[in-house]
Amino acid sequence: MSGDDQPSGPDLRTLWSPGSPQDLVSPPCPPAPPHLLSASQGPQYSPQGSQYSPQGPQYSPQGSQYSPQGPQYSPLGPQYSPLGPPRTLACPSIHITAIAPFSHLELSGSRGMEDPPGPEDPLGPLGPEQTWLSLGPCYRDSALSPSPCSSLSSRSWLSDLSSCESFSHVYDDVEGELEEAAARCGLASPRASPRASPRASPRASPTPGWGAGFGVELWQQQYQQPSPGPSPRSSVTEETWLTQPPPSSPASRPASRPTSPCGKRRHSGGVDVRTRSPSPLCPPAPLCSPAPLCSPGPAPPEQSWPASPLPYGLQELNVPSKTRRTSGSQADPPPGQTPCQEEDLDRVLDSPPGQTPGLEDVLDRVLAALPFLDPPGTQTPPSELFLPVPPSIRWTNQRASGGPPLFSPSSPPPLDWPLPCSWGPVELQLVRGPRPFHRAHYETEGSRGAVRTASGGHPVVKLQGYSEQALVVQVFMATAEETPLRPHPFYQVHRVTGKSVTTACRETTLDGTRVLEVPLLPEHDMTASLDCVGILKLRNADIELRKGDLGRRNTRVRVGYRVHVPQLHGNVLCLQTASVPIECSQRLALELPQVVDFSPASGSVGEEMSIRGTNISSHSRVIFAHREPDGPCQWEAEASLVPERSSESVLVVRIPPYHNTQARGAVLVHFYVSNGKKRRSQSHSFTYLNSAPHHFLSPEDPPAAPLVKQEGWDYIPNNALVLQEPFHPHGPFYEAQGDYGSSLHPTLGSSPIRPLPPPFSFAMTTAYPTAAALPFANQSDPLLRYGPPVPAPPLRGPPPSTTVPPVTRLVGRGYWEDSPPPHSLFCQGGGAVRVKQEVEESLQEITLDEVNELIDRDFFGLGEATYQKPRDASGLQ
């Protein structure tokens, strides 16, 4: 771990750069409500004490109650009744009653080669889908991972197969088996050994067993197409069907894309799609049955798989390393072995790098670690392993509930479940977030390392407000565009190994999504440096074969972080945050300029602003942008390059005159660095301090900045939105519901926000910043989709006494809170010139794709804009 990675203190640079998305991405979280939650106190939900979006339908007092026994969802059943005691929000929990077929695949693919943790270990004992990564070098072993330079067919096969691991877990979410086997083998019940509340504490409540999401996904697979929350797992059923595709099925057609001079796969090539897995997410055809789910029993390997005398579940060890590495460890113990001892994991965790147990030792212990596998052929058919629970219930349940994000340990929320980043004093904070680009690697490639921060370190997460016991933070790859945060279909988290990795982590699978679990230890201040998190790219063709064309420009991900904090009564408080979007493609990542920081964040015309970043050259342009009521406009700043020794460069920018000479007061705009077409940095906020109309600090400045036209920008404004003061006097405002679809805020859901009458474009609210209060993020609005989930702060009273001026947040477009618009918000007319008449005036008339293109990349790159209220607003008049 580099010094940069030490989570010892705040990154001053990020603090200084409020608009920078790279590092400080945790949203501002609320102060502790009166009903502070702690492990010792338990969730003492108080409807009086909590003003958590009381009007919002998401947390309706008439919460939803879900019965895990079946589709008995009752919309009137209070989940978090303000009048009643706290109740745990229960996700649809479907318990598997028998181990499913092919569990050996998953087990072989993900079962750690290191000792599973004991009951006292921070991460809890290994589940059937988990694997521990030691700090030692034994993760990849050539003996177990033959050369990746296998034949094309075998590579494709094996690659697919390896990817199968991420889905074969479908068959082995076996709480019942785990418990039974645990009892049989003297293990602590897996159900009592949660991932989230690992280290068994006397106070520790029963900890989560995990299987709800699995059940739901299975339900989706069988009863709902397409799945509303697509995850790779959900494809298993589809995959299996695809093994015998109808004539018109996607599997029967050539792949839409991938070919290669030698290694690229042709689906229409020599490999019969009927005999190979059409997806990396399913076992090869011989392992699949025409049934919606793979048939039980140990399937013989394909002919390319040598008959192996390896124990049950270890056949996969023959998979080339290149195709195996992303799937974690490869050992899979046969049933009937003795469990691993907890000291094994401790030894692993405590061992300095290079002193971890040897491979054989690890294998021996891993082989002894899984006593709960039933013999092949004795499993309950997968179709009988779940109950049909509409996934919408999950949403409704959460939205309708009015309390904290508490869940039953046996029913943890799926990964696409909306969660806040904080509740009460407990906050999952992304102290340093990843930089917005990271080239993902394919299964056929070697790892491309861990995701890094803009400064070269690694992301750091911290759980604030809780240090009772060691926990884990779960890391997964989520979509960058969608609301709520949900697993990305094309990308999976990849466990990075190597000398530079200092963080022990465990790989598991939840809801078909690969998840890394990293300890959060009290002795480390509940902070973890995530230097083991890489990004694996799944082939689009494989995914599309299952789900159809999902679009090819989906090369961005967000890193999702989730933690489960044990509470009293056996519940767990689930918190989640996410990083900024990360561009994972090579080309864009290489050429995209990146703004590391800049200063100042506000200024007047003619002043200088320094922009430091990477991929910045003398050809880079600095474009200021502002969205007028009828569209965005841009103008360019004069910039000169000041090269530095490092890879970073500094652009000294002379703040150009605001394009609208009539603008008065402080005007919130954005700027970005452009290297050309589609080579632009993310947008950053900047506040113009226009003192008076037609008044510019520099007499040399032209009266108005010439507008520039960037790709996709078709507007020349006719109005300038001038912000003179925060207009919302009632304190914090948390969400502006997007006007696209019915997506709700992942945390808050809908809120009493109504559309703004035109021509107002923005809803401005006032918040009171903390030291780490920026940037803000909102996933609910496509315009503001960047960043981690908006926190779920309870409404606070009067603003705290502080010398820090309030920050007005640009929280949305076209909406504002259910309060009268301030008189101070107004629009001034300007000379309107539209260069592209075919573009409609209203943004609502722009297609979502266009909005994504225009806004996502160009304007609201941060998902947040801040308006720093002038200390003396009158002086701006």
Place this chain on the structure above:
DNA sequence: TGGCTGGAATCAATG
């Protein structure tokens, strides 16, 4: 030697 990283070749899809 293996992993990480950057670069580029190749091909398909798209405009």
Place this chain on the structure above:
DNA sequence: TACATTGATTCCAGC
């Protein structure tokens, strides 16, 4: 239909 561009995937080489 030909061509250019873009995107996806794989391969290669250097460190």
